[in-house]
Amino acid sequence: MAGRQRVFNEVLLSVEDISLSFGGVKALTNISFDIRKGEVRAIIGPNGAGKSSMLNCINGFYHPQQGSITYKGVRRAQMRPYEAAAQGIARTFQNIALFKGMSTLDNIMTGRNLRMHTGLLAQALYFGPAQREEIEHRRYVERVIDFLEIQHVRKLQVGRLPYGLQKRVELGRALAAQPELLLLDEPMAGMNLEEKQDMCRFILDVNDEFGTTICLIEHDMGVVMDISDRVVVLDYGRKIGDGVPDEIKKNQAVIDAYLGVSH
């Protein structure tokens, strides 16, 4: 199956001429690309190409020394991760970052944190407004649980779940925040074929049914070419390709980067 032929016009986020370095190490050099509303955008590249650094810049964890990021029409200089979250950017991590000792339900509830409005005192009293709010949030979280088909682990401790399920719970937590832009850092790493297929289906369904824009990093080329609308390719911190999957497959620079070529 080739990539899906869909057209998107409205730019949700654009990255202009970004460079990031750690001391003398240049992680990213003059990168520009955009993410359009409603699409599935993939970032690929060999190990150490700067993919995760790129995601970290987008959600405000790293601050690039040069260039700018424009999100929903607002150009920003520096942004903290929680500000990014408040503006509708949610993410998952390459090596799962869940609260291992808490249940699936509680983990996903934390995704609603930014949307809770009652104060500490009201929450401590529980009855009244806090209870009403909790019920509202729980309703949404249950929708997410139903959507990701993790009802059977609702009340189990996350640390005891198999890896594939933990990944799904993490996706659930990100979804609970009702993000506009969802960043997925290697959502399928370490999964078996069946788990990968499930995950693909969930990602496509999230994109379809919630209308969430998705930007993902992934190593499995088959997966990337199947589910993404457009792909940007990084290598040694530079952008070497950008386009629909069919173009990327034919791009000589990309082929060289992946297969290796003598310089």
Add this chain to the structure above:
Amino acid sequence: MTTAVPRTAEHDTFPKLLVELARKRADMPAYREKEYGIWQTYTWRQVGEHVGLLAAGLIDLGFKRGDRLIVVGDNRPRLYWAMCAAQSLGGVPVPVYQDSVASELAYVVEHAGARFAIAENQEQVDKLLEIQKTVPGLERIIYDDPRGMRHYEGLLSYAEVQKRGAGILNTVPHAVGTETEKGRGSDDAIMLYTSGTTGRPKGAVLSYGNLIWAAKAGAQFDGLREGDELLSYLPMAWVGDHIFSYAQGYVCGLVVNCPESAATVMTDLREIGPTYYFAPPRVLENLITQVTIRMQDAGFIKRRLFRSFMAHARRVGSAILDGRSVGLADRLLYALGDLLVYGPLKNTLGMSRVRIAYTAGEAVGPEIFNFYRALGVNMKQLYGQTEASVFVTIHPNGEVFSDTVGKPVNQVELKIADSGEVLYRSPGVFKEYFKNPQATNDTKTADGWVHTGDAGYLDDRGHLRIIDRANDVGRLKNGTLFAPKFIENKLKFFPHINEAVAFGHGRDFVSAFVNIDMTAVGDWAERRNIAYASYQELASMPAVHKLIASEIDSVNRDLLADPKMAGAQIRRFLVLQKALDADDGELTRTNKVRRGFIGERYKPLVDALYDGSKTAHIKVDVTFEDGRKGTIEGDVSIHDVAPQSASMAALKMAS
């Protein structure tokens, strides 16, 4: 509460019964479904409305009297209602096993000549769309869960059909009512395809009369009441679920609870606490395995408490349950045990409120069966068939024996043919196999007796005992009786053995294939620090083979005790590296082994069992869960088991 049984004859179809229930029990719960973490309740009035709207929508789609409606999915209220909606219009629902692969489903759709199908979700819709390419007779596909269905074209959602129905009912308010009135008790009510251990599935046609008789007969036998609760978690295509959840639901006014998903059944069971419970032996066995494993992880005091109180329960529990005389001291100790062990354990298993519990489908191990009875759960065996609308025999209260399947239900006649085959006749006997008069005639005699295909006899207590499938009973070369299932069941009673296949007909001795139980053996290995990565690896470990060999030894000792079977001891065995699976055709959809097919498929292994070799090489095709094919190959080692003899047993006793 009143007993539910007596009802007037005019309510001779389920849609008519529903009209009555929606009036009489209007605001009482009829169905519950766990969704979004909460049990959503539907009253009988709501069910009446839902069914009416859907039926009207079906009229709009051109559904006619006699049309067949394929129903495929997990147990969902809306699928049960769809069956009633089809029946309201004189249609015949055809529930299909939800895990059938597309080709199996295609056979049923084509054979039944169905124009309409209703599917639970995208997974089932995809199969039906695949089928539609080769079976153009399938015109309409309706789906329930809209998840992932946004880009499908030409399909209708359940809600859309109901909306069309509302339109119809606005102009013709009695559109469904008049059709419902036309229904008669003698009409075809349902078609259930029986898996069969041989050949293509056959569509057994049951009438309303059959089902309503069976529902009442069963309810009368065990005093089922209005408002009794059950959890519907077994496939809708299976006759048992159809009787318990559907027919008895309408006849007795039961509350049908649908679990959230197949994986949450245990939790849901605990939350609902059903009063009416059914579980195949396999499930009962798994539960005990889980309990045992968890007890092994428990602390010292808990383990001791559990062990000593369970021993006491095994001694007196069943007698107390049957109301036989038990000494005061034993009763007090049992009451204490109930407080400390049995009560909490029953609660964990979701069996605190169970009044009537059945198991059937396969022989159940006495230890497994007695475990539940000892706890105070009124577990009984039931013997039945699709062709009988389930009920043939049940254990009466106070007469429960693990080696029999009970006494005939009221109005059921039994007889044993000269060949040893069991025959029965009852008002529940099916009408026919759809489009298969040959098979109908082979199974049902002109005067209404049905061949069960099971060999058995009536014992002096008037109870029926089943030995084996009549066709499977064979003889060794030296003439010794060989009952494969009898032997397989003995093997399967060990928690470490999940499945077994015995060979021996026309051979010199008996040999067996064994499938290990991944959970139990995995746990066993873990406790011994034996590392393994896969089922295949675990199944090929010498230590595991030794474990199985010791269990085969004790089966042989058991066989020795029975003079008829003493010559049919297992002499050689092997452990299969692949779990037998219905997707590969090795088991039926109801998980019975297809011995003949397995013998063909693993011919090199069977040959090796009899030519004395120590290992054999095998390569077989497997079907993965998503329908892709692959192959498994490997070397299987074969083990000899020394037969037990009377003198050896005596020696052991002496030492």
